[in-house]
Amino acid sequence: MTSNRRSGARSRRRPPKRKGFRFGRVLVGWSLILAVGATLAVGLYGVHLDRVVRGKFEGQRWALPARVWARPLELYAGRRLSPDQFESELERLNYRAVASPQTQGQYQRLGDRFEVRTRPFRFWDGAEPERHLNISFADGQVATLTDADGGADPALVRLDAMLIASIYPTHNEDRVLVRRQDLPELLVKTLMAVEDRNFDHHLGVDPKGILRAAVSNFQAGAVVEGASTLTQQLVKNFYLSADRTFERKIKEAYMAFLLELHYSKDEILEAYANEIYLGQDGSRAIHGFGLASQFFFNLPLSELDAAKTALLVGMVQAPSSLDPRRHPEAAENRRNLVLDLMVRDGVISEAEAAKAKRTPLGVQDGGGRPAGYYPDFITLVRRQLQRDYRDEDLRSEGLNIFTTLDPLVQAAVERSLPKRLAALEKQRGMKAGTLETAVVVTSVEQGEVLAIAGGRQPGYAGFNRALDSVRSIGSLVKPPIYLAALSQPDRYTLTTSLSDRPVSLPDGNKRWEPKNYDHKVNGSVQLHSALARSLNLATVNLGLSIGVKNVVDTLYKMGAQRRIRVVPSVLLGAVSMSPLEVAQVYQTIAAGGYRAPLRGIREVVDAQGRPLNRYPLAIEAVVDPKAAYLTTWAMQRVVSDGTAKWLGNQLPKGMTMAGKTGTTDEKRDSWYAGFSGDKVAVVWVGRDDYKPMGLAGGTGALRVWGDFMLKLDNEPLPEIPPDGVVLADACGRKNVPYIGDSAKSASSCGGGSGQGSRASGGGESVARSEPEPAGGAVETPPEPPPPPKPARTENHFMSDFFGR
Numbered sequence: 001m002t003s004n005r006r007s008g009a010r011s012r013r014r015p016p017k018r019k020g021f022r023f024g025r026v027l028v029g030w031s032l033i034l035a036v037g038a039t040l041a042v043g044l045y046g047v048h049l050d051r052v053v054r055g056k057f058e059g060q061r062w063a064l065p066a067r068v069w070a071r072p073l074e075l076y077a078g079r080r081l082s083p084d085q086f087e088s089e090l091e092r093l094n095y096r097a098v099a100s101p102q103t104q105g106q107y108q109r110l111g112d113r114f115e116v117r118t119r120p121f122r123f124w125d126g127a128e129p130e131r132h133l134n135i136s137f138a139d140g141q142v143a144t145l146t147d148a149d150g151g152a153d154p155a156l157v158r159l160d161a162m163l164i165a166s167i168y169p170t171h172n173e174d175r176v177l178v179r180r181q182d183l184p185e186l187l188v189k190t191l192m193a194v195e196d197r198n199f200d201h202h203l204g205v206d207p208k209g210i211l212r213a214a215v216s217n218f219q220a221g222a223v224v225e226g227a228s229t230l231t232q233q234l235v236k237n238f239y240l241s242a243d244r245t246f247e248r249k250i251k252e253a254y255m256a257f258l259l260e261l262h263y264s265k266d267e268i269l270e271a272y273a274n275e276i277y278l279g280q281d282g283s284r285a286i287h288g289f290g291l292a293s294q295f296f297f298n299l300p301l302s303e304l305d306a307a308k309t310a311l312l313v314g315m316v317q318a319p320s321s322l323d324p325r326r327h328p329e330a331a332e333n334r335r336n337l338v339l340d341l342m343v344r345d346g347v348i349s350e351a352e353a354a355k356a357k358r359t360p361l362g363v364q365d366g367g368g369r370p371a372g373y374y375p376d377f378i379t380l381v382r383r384q385l386q387r388d389y390r391d392e393d394l395r396s397e398g399l400n401i402f403t404t405l406d407p408l409v410q411a412a413v414e415r416s417l418p419k420r421l422a423a424l425e426k427q428r429g430m431k432a433g434t435l436e437t438a439v440v441v442t443s444v445e446q447g448e449v450l451a452i453a454g455g456r457q458p459g460y461a462g463f464n465r466a467l468d469s470v471r472s473i474g475s476l477v478k479p480p481i482y483l484a485a486l487s488q489p490d491r492y493t494l495t496t497s498l499s500d501r502p503v504s505l506p507d508g509n510k511r512w513e514p515k516n517y518d519h520k521v522n523g524s525v526q527l528h529s530a531l532a533r534s535l536n537l538a539t540v541n542l543g544l545s546i547g548v549k550n551v552v553d554t555l556y557k558m559g560a561q562r563r564i565r566v567v568p569s570v571l572l573g574a575v576s577m578s579p580l581e582v583a584q585v586y587q588t589i590a591a592g593g594y595r596a597p598l599r600g601i602r603e604v605v606d607a608q609g610r611p612l613n614r615y616p617l618a619i620e621a622v623v624d625p626k627a628a629y630l631t632t633w634a635m636q637r638v639v640s641d642g643t644a645k646w647l648g649n650q651l652p653k654g655m656t657m658a659g660k661t662g663t664t665d666e667k668r669d670s671w672y673a674g675f676s677g678d679k680v681a682v683v684w685v686g687r688d689d690y691k692p693m694g695l696a697g698g699t700g701a702l703r704v705w706g707d708f709m710l711k712l713d714n715e716p717l718p719e720i721p722p723d724g725v726v727l728a729d730a731c732g733r734k735n736v737p738y739i740g741d742s743a744k745s746a747s748s749c750g751g752g753s754g755q756g757s758r759a760s761g762g763g764e765s766v767a768r769s770e771p772e773p774a775g776g777a778v779e780t781p782p783e784p785p786p787p788p789k790p791a792r793t794e795n796h797f798m799s800d801f802f803g804r
Helices: 002-058 083-092 185-195 207-220 230-238 246-262 265-275 289-297 306-315 328-344 350-358 375-386 391-396 407-428 474-486 527-532 536-546 548-558 568-572 579-590 625-640 645-650 701-709 740-748 796-802
Strands: 066-069 106-110 113-117 121-123 126-128 132-138 141-147 163-167 277-281 284-287 400-403 436-443 449-453 497-500 505-507 510-512 523-526 601-605 611-614 658-663 669-675 679-686 725-730 733-739
Touching: 002 246, 066 375, 083 106, 083 113, 083 132, 083 407, 163 375, 185 230, 185 306, 185 328, 230 246, 230 265, 265 289, 277 289, 277 306, 284 289, 289 306, 306 328, 306 350, 328 350, 375 400, 375 449, 375 601, 407 436, 407 449, 407 679, 407 701, 436 579, 436 701, 449 579, 474 527, 474 536, 474 548, 474 568, 474 579, 474 625, 474 658, 474 669, 497 527, 497 536, 523 527, 527 536, 527 625, 536 548, 536 568, 548 568, 548 579, 579 625, 579 669, 579 679, 625 645, 625 658, 625 725, 625 733, 645 701, 658 701, 669 701, 679 701, 725 740, 733 740
Parallel strands: 066 400
Antiparallel strands: 066 163, 106 113, 113 132, 121 126, 132 141, 277 284, 400 601, 436 449, 436 679, 497 523, 505 510, 601 611, 658 669, 669 679, 725 733
16 A cells, blocks of 8 residues: 555656656757758858859959050161160160060160060050060161061061050059969969968868967067968958958858859959959059059069069058058068068078068059049040040940050150240240140141140149140131132142232221231232241231131131131131140141041950950041142241241251241230141140230240150151142242142242232231130130031041030
């Protein structure tokens, strides 16, 4: 009985035991559910992260800026180029003078002989390979061009183009993309020695590397080695914020693992090399080793030595506090630590490290600057691009824009301006900095803009007078008038007598009564002499005879775009243009009546080198080539005998040039527009406040023009006349050109509708200009658009500048 009671008691105690068992099972069950849920959540989060990782990595990774390049220097036997000019070009391209060139970007000069290792470069029409050349010069030209390794001698070589600007990318990030195969092995090995010694073996996270970095940093007493892998650093910079939180570190490690699962080590290393942040240039962020190499050293990545490589890799740790421009001592200390790590891992020898530690940092000013070396020219390029591309395309598509800028010509222009303007100010007793200027230089045949200066201060990105300063052109209007007359050979020849007598015409409540510069009246004068001496009265009488509207139409055909009032004062320059527009008009004369719309761009290609919008040469015959030849002949007399005789006295033997001086009322504007056989150049000199300055075209702008044009290699004017032009001796001159049968009148020294004359007197013209803006304004108020003209005479590129 007692036993039964005990047995019953034990049986009554069992339920609590079953209750505890059930609670344990519930606890385990919930734990399993939570574990499965957590695993599922982590998995789903991983799917999300995986989508993020793959989506950005495989898409358009970076917004790339548009790169703007100058024209490449072409070398061939017989090319007019001096040894000093060639060396200046090499220096602009950051080639280094060495005792024996071993790698690309190096050269040696021995007198007039050069040994050069050029850089490879991809142009719009193909790739130029790296070359090892011997080049010799003689008599101001390339004498020989040979392969230094004994291969076939090239007929023509193009040096790599000079980067002159970058058009800002989106978010102010800038980079120069490099491919994995283009990363120097020295850089790769240094990067791994400092940042990730186990990069080739881990899966995104390296626990051993974390421990090893802690030990190295403890032994060095400083942070010399990073704990994060390169993959983690890429994730942090490419996908995440810079917040230092535990959650972000976990996310970083997870994404690094996913990145390693999908992509090769080479792909990850390439992305890292292009993404890593390495400094700041104002509002522009410097990303990637490719741009950093240019920004700090003005060198491509492939040409960095051990010291410069160590400096860049060392900056990865803290780009701001290790900036070699602002903190050179800290940067040098870090560089030397990196060199020691390179020795530790066998990247370089101890001797190489010791030599590298003795070298200066080598930082260059102005490297890789996006504002460019030539802001005035870049303004021209931007305006042409805005016609064809959306702004976001220019900022994100990585376009390569090959321009027409010739650094040799631009350098000659920039050297001449400050010196000559200072001399003119001193001569006239002006305060320094009073005078301003604008210059445009173009090619004759293709209308390519070779150089632009928007002011006297080279490289200053201010008001661009070459494009936007609209001033009365004075006597620069005269060659188009004489061209319009000579287009009527049955009425006018170069020896036709013109009436140089007073003119009085109603002008509102007054009368318009122009005068010659010297206030003399010459009676009758031959047409070519009237232009050479810039006689106002002869020009006005001629313009009235052929019709003012005919003159205005001729200006439109030659490239003028602004509205021109059909009034007699146009005949003495009461028309306003920018220097660029004047250059277009004179290019048409220089090219024999064939207008080539001025352009600053040759080609545009995308990031893969595929051509986009093409800029073909579009030449159009707009005036009679025969009349243009006769006009050029008369403009040569401006240089040899007329108002630009100062230039004629400076020309070397065998060189011929043509041009025209121009001056406006009270000598407010001084102009000279002229051309050789291959270049057109226009110079304006004046004051931004429109006050008189006392300089005529021949004493102001002409001197600036001569300073740079006489230093350039020029071709003489062509001597062979076009078909339909015959040469005859007339009026004491040999080989005067005439159109067709008009030469029969040569013996009378008159012809056409004019009368015989006796040439006398002379002087520079003073044009009656339109009223100048009051209050010292720089810009002329905008004019209404010109009347519609036939489509065949429209210059579509130029019209973009004038709001048509």
